[in-house]
Amino acid sequence: MAASKNLPVLIVGDVHGDFERLLAALKPYPASEWRTVFLGDLVDYGVFGVGCMRFARDRQNTEVLLGNHEVVLLWALRDRTRIGFWVSIGGQLHDLEELRRDSELQEWMRERPALIKLEDGTLVQHCGNDAYLNLGSTIGEINDRVRDLLHNGGEATLWDLLSSANVFETQPARVERWLHMTGSRRVVFGHKPHRSSKPVIYHGGKAINFDGGLSRSHRLHQRGAPVTASVAPLEA
Numbered sequence: 001m002a003a004s005k006n007l008p009v010l011i012v013g014d015v016h017g018d019f020e021r022l023l024a025a026l027k028p029y030p031a032s033e034w035r036t037v038f039l040g041d042l043v044d045y046g047v048f049g050v051g052c053m054r055f056a057r058d059r060q061n062t063e064v065l066l067g068n069h070e071v072v073l074l075w076a077l078r079d080r081t082r083i084g085f086w087v088s089i090g091g092q093l094h095d096l097e098e099l100r101r102d103s104e105l106q107e108w109m110r111e112r113p114a115l116i117k118l119e120d121g122t123l124v125q126h127c128g129n130d131a132y133l134n135l136g137s138t139i140g141e142i143n144d145r146v147r148d149l150l151h152n153g154g155e156a157t158l159w160d161l162l163s164s165a166n167v168f169e170t171q172p173a174r175v176e177r178w179l180h181m182t183g184s185r186r187v188v189f190g191h192k193p194h195r196s197s198k199p200v201i202y203h204g205g206k207a208i209n210f211d212g213g214l215s216r217s218h219r220l221h222q223r224g225a226p227v228t229a230s231v232a233p234l235e236a
Contacts, residue, residue, distance in 0.1 A: 013230035016215035017046020025227035040067020044090035068162035075155035121185035128166035
């Protein structure tokens, strides 16, 4: 649902089908009072992936980015030979069948952007990598190319890109180059769980990881990890 740009920003890291923990994490943040941005990977591992997608789509003042797990779900939907691979990385067969019956949700997923630049200069994306440059030289070009690939059988290209390693955590020069090329002041991402109780800040605040391993079904979930490691306001 379209987001108001005048509200404080709430970032939601990888949910991976854990609807119960998602609701608990969002409870302090009414949708009418926050601009919520999901970093992608709402599906797989947990049993409520499609339910999480519908919830995010319908939540007031909310934007949803494309993650690598949304890509491979759509790939399995289009090409049955990919179902085995998708299941091996957490895919839930009931989600595939539910999505197959919901053409409106399919179309909505294929329209998700890869990058969002907020008004304060924050760039929001799924993985902490500059591999997005393989698709274009500007945010608009990249998002246009992503939509084109999703509508024309290009899931393999997007899977490889969005599965790229989070190099921004350890390579400040890559971060600086990426921020310069996109005209941004910092980058926010998820994709790979960190081990902190809150989002992890790198390089003096120029890169922030919001994937705190929210889903209890994820293979890298750390028992006792608080929801605040994945869901938190974006500080100014």
